[in-house]
Amino acid sequence: MTELLTAAQMRAIEEAAIASGQVTGLELMERAGRGVVEAIGEEWPELRAGSRAVVLCGPGNNGGDGFVVARLLWQAGWGVEVFLYGEPGKLPPDARVNYERWVELGAVEALNEDALFQSEANRSLDNQDPVVIDALFGTGLSRPLTQDIGRCLSSLHHTDGISFAKHVSVECPSGVCIDSGEVLGRDYLPTDTDLCVTFHRAKVGHYTTALAQAVGKLIVVDIGLDRDPGADLPEIYAGLSAMLGISTQAGVEEFRAAALSEAMEYAQKTLVERDEPVVLLQAGCAEELGKAGWTGEHKYSYGHAFILSGGVGKGGAARLAARGALRIGAGLVTVGCPPGALQENAAALDAVMLRSVADSEALRDMLEDPRINAIGVGPGLGTGAREVDLVRAVLETSRDGKGRGSGSGAGTARRLVIDADALTLLAKDEGLFGLLHKGCVLTPHGGEFARLFPDIAERLEAVPQTGPAYSKVDATREAAVRAGCVVLFKGPDTVIAAPDGQCSVNAAVYERAAPWLATAGSGDVLAGFITGLLARGFEPMQAAETAVWLHVDCARSFGPGLIADDLPEELPTVLRRLGL
Numbered sequence: 001m002t003e004l005l006t007a008a009q010m011r012a013i014e015e016a017a018i019a020s021g022q023v024t025g026l027e028l029m030e031r032a033g034r035g036v037v038e039a040i041g042e043e044w045p046e047l048r049a050g051s052r053a054v055v056l057c058g059p060g061n062n063g064g065d066g067f068v069v070a071r072l073l074w075q076a077g078w079g080v081e082v083f084l085y086g087e088p089g090k091l092p093p094d095a096r097v098n099y100e101r102w103v104e105l106g107a108v109e110a111l112n113e114d115a116l117f118q119s120e121a122n123r124s125l126d127n128q129d130p131v132v133i134d135a136l137f138g139t140g141l142s143r144p145l146t147q148d149i150g151r152c153l154s155s156l157h158h159t160d161g162i163s164f165a166k167h168v169s170v171e172c173p174s175g176v177c178i179d180s181g182e183v184l185g186r187d188y189l190p191t192d193t194d195l196c197v198t199f200h201r202a203k204v205g206h207y208t209t210a211l212a213q214a215v216g217k218l219i220v221v222d223i224g225l226d227r228d229p230g231a232d233l234p235e236i237y238a239g240l241s242a243m244l245g246i247s248t249q250a251g252v253e254e255f256r257a258a259a260l261s262e263a264m265e266y267a268q269k270t271l272v273e274r275d276e277p278v279v280l281l282q283a284g285c286a287e288e289l290g291k292a293g294w295t296g297e298h299k300y301s302y303g304h305a306f307i308l309s310g311g312v313g314k315g316g317a318a319r320l321a322a323r324g325a326l327r328i329g330a331g332l333v334t335v336g337c338p339p340g341a342l343q344e345n346a347a348a349l350d351a352v353m354l355r356s357v358a359d360s361e362a363l364r365d366m367l368e369d370p371r372i373n374a375i376g377v378g379p380g381l382g383t384g385a386r387e388v389d390l391v392r393a394v395l396e397t398s399r400d401g402k403g404r405g406s407g408s409g410a411g412t413a414r415r416l417v418i419d420a421d422a423l424t425l426l427a428k429d430e431g432l433f434g435l436l437h438k439g440c441v442l443t444p445h446g447g448e449f450a451r452l453f454p455d456i457a458e459r460l461e462a463v464p465q466t467g468p469a470y471s472k473v474d475a476t477r478e479a480a481v482r483a484g485c486v487v488l489f490k491g492p493d494t495v496i497a498a499p500d501g502q503c504s505v506n507a508a509v510y511e512r513a514a515p516w517l518a519t520a521g522s523g524d525v526l527a528g529f530i531t532g533l534l535a536r537g538f539e540p541m542q543a544a545e546t547a548v549w550l551h552v553d554c555a556r557s558f559g560p561g562l563i564a565d566d567l568p569e570e571l572p573t574v575l576r577r578l579g580l
C-alpha cells in the first residue's frame with residue numbers, strides 16, 4: 001500500500017531527515033532536480049543535446065529545483081532559458097545557491113507574459129518548440145496565483161498562446177494546492193501537463209480529479225528519504241533532540257533508547273499532527289480476497305446477501321447488485337421484491353433467489369434468519385412511505401444486540417450497504433440517519449453526498465482561497481465521523497473513510513483511468529460487490545476498499561463499450577489474473 005502525503009507531512013519528513021544529519025536540503029534539491037531530468041530522459045529518449053527548455057522558476061524551493069534542472073539540462077547540451085518569478089535576493093538559501101550556480105552558466109529573465117512571447121519570437125527562427133518546465137510553486141503554494149502569473153501559465157495552454165513541445169511540472173502544476181488538488185481561487189485551469197514529477201511519495205492532491213485530469217503521467221522520484229542514514233547515530237539523535245527541543249539529559253537518553261526508525265517517526269509526528277495515513281489503493285488490496293479464501297465446502301460459509309428491490313419495472317438495479325454480490329463470492333444471494341414484481345424478477349434471475357417482501361413486517365420476519373448477514377438496500381428501491389419503513393426495518397434489525405438476526409457471529413451487527421434511494425431517504429429523515437451504525441457502508445455520489453451532508457458539501461464546494469484547501473479526503477472523513485460508519489464517496493477519485501480516521505483513495509486516473517465506468521448501473525454493481533464481500537465476512541472498510549478496487553479493475557479489463565451488466569461477468573477474469 002502506498003501512503004499519500006500532505007504537504008505538511010512531506011515537510012516534516014524532510015525536516016526530520018535534514019535535522020538528523022542524514023542529508024542536507026541542498027542534497028535533496030539536487031536529487032529532486034536530477035530526478036526531473038532523468039524522468040524527462042526516460043519519457044522522451046529522443047530529446048537529447050540540442051533540445052531546448054524554458055524553465056520557469058518560482059520564489060521558493062520549487063524554483064530551486066528549477067535552477068537545478070536548468071543547470072543539468074545545460075550540462076547535457078540543451079539550450080536553456082530561465083525565467084524567475086520573484087527577486088533573487090529573497091530566494092530561500094538552497095534555492096539561492098542553485099540560482100548562483102545557474103547564473104554562472106546562463107541568464108535569468110524576470111517572468112512575465114511579454115518576456116515569454118518575446119523569447120518565443122526569438123526562438124521561432126530555429127523552429128524548435130521547447131520543453132517547458134514549471135517550477136513555480138510546489139508544496140508551498142499558500143494563496144491563489146496573481147493575475148500576471150496566471151496569465152503566463154494560461155498562455156502556455158491556449159492554442160493561440162506560446163507553442164511548446166512538452167510540458168513538465170515539478171511537484172505539481174503551479175497554482176494547484178497539493179493537499180486537495182484544488183486550484184486556489186479557482187479562476188484558472190491547471191496547465192495541461194505531460195509529465196508531473198513529484199518527490200519521495202505522491203501527495204493526496206495528485207489523486208484527485210481536478211489535478212489528475214490535467215496531468216498525463218505522474219512519476220514519483222526517490223530522493224533517498226527512505227534510505228538508511230549511514231551517519232553517526234549519536235549525531236542523528238542529537239540533531240533530532242535539538243530540533244524537538246528535548247533538552248533534559250533524561251529526555252535525550254529516553255529518546256536515544258528508541259530504535260532509529262521510531263525516533264524518526266516520533267520526530268515527524270511531533271513536527272506535524274499526523275492523522276491516520278491516507279492510503280492509495282493498489283493491487284495489494286485485492287490480496288485480501290485471497291486471505292479470506294475463495295473456495296469453500298458449504299455455501300453458507302460465504303454468507304447470505306440480501307438485496308432489496310423496487311417495484312414493477314424498477315428491479316434492474318437490484319438485479320445488477322445481486323449479480324455483483326454473487327460473482328464476488330457471497331454463498332447465497334436473495335432479491336426481495338414487492339409481490340407484484342415477482343414475475344418480472346423470476347424471469348430475469350436464475351442463480352439468485354427471490355423472495356416476496358410485501359411490507360416492513362414481512363421484511364422483519366424474513367430477517368429473523370440469522371444466516372442473512374449482509375443487506376444491500378437502495379438501488380431502484382423507491383422513496384415512498386413503504387420504503388422508509390423498509391429502510392428503518394433493515395437498520396433496526398441490524399444494530400448490535402438489537403437485531404433478531406445477529407449476522408455472522410455472536411454480537412456482530414449485520415452488515416449493510418446503503419446506496420442510491422436509501423441515501424435519499426436517510427437525507428430526508430434524521431431518525432433514520434440516527435440509526436446508522438458501524439456495520440454500515442454508505443456509498444454516495446456527489447449529489448447524494450450533498451443531500452446527506454449539505455454543510456460539508458458546501459465547504460467542499462466553496463472557492464478555496466488559502467492552502468491547504470479543504471479536500472474530498474477531509475470531507476469524507478468528516479462525513480464518516482458524523483454518520484458513525486464507513487462512507488465511500490464515489491467519483492473517478494473515490495475516497496473511503498471510516499469513523500476511526502482510516503482513509504483510502506481509489507483513483508481511476510493515470511494508468512488506471514476507466515472513463516467508460518461512468519455508465520448507468522455501474523454504481524448498483526459496486527453496491528452489490530460490497531454487499532457480497534460483507535456477506536463473505538469482510539469488515540466494512542475492507543469490503544468497501546476491495547470492492548471499489550475490483551470494480552475499476554473489471555472496467556479496465558473489459559475496456560471501452562462496457563455496460564454495467566459486463567462488470568460482474570468480467571470479475572472471474574480479474575480474479576483469475578490476481579491468482580485467486
Ligand SMILES: NC(=O)C1=CN([C@@H]2O[C@H](COP(=O)(O)OP(=O)(O)OC[C@H]3O[C@@H](n4cnc5c(N)ncnc54)[C@H](OP(=O)(O)O)[C@@H]3O)[C@@H](O)[C@H]2O)[C@@H](O)CC1
Pocket residue numbers: 014025028029030032058059060061062063064065092136137138139140141142143144145146170171199223
Ligand atoms: N524542503 C526540501 O528540502 C525540499 C523541497 N523540494 C522542493 O521544494 C518545494 C517546496 O518548497 P517551498 O516550501 O519553498 O514552497 P514553494 O512551492 O517553492 O513555494 C513557496 C514560495 O512561494 C510563495 N508563494 C506561495 N503562494 C504564492 C502565490 N500564490 N503567489 C506568489 N507567491 C506565492 C511563498 O511565499 P509566502 O507564502 O511565504 O509569502 C514562498 O516564497 C517542493 O514542492 C519541492 O519542489 C525539493 O527540492 C526536495 C527538497
Ligand SMILES: [K+]
Pocket residue numbers: 062134135136137138169170171172173174
Ligand atoms: K510546479
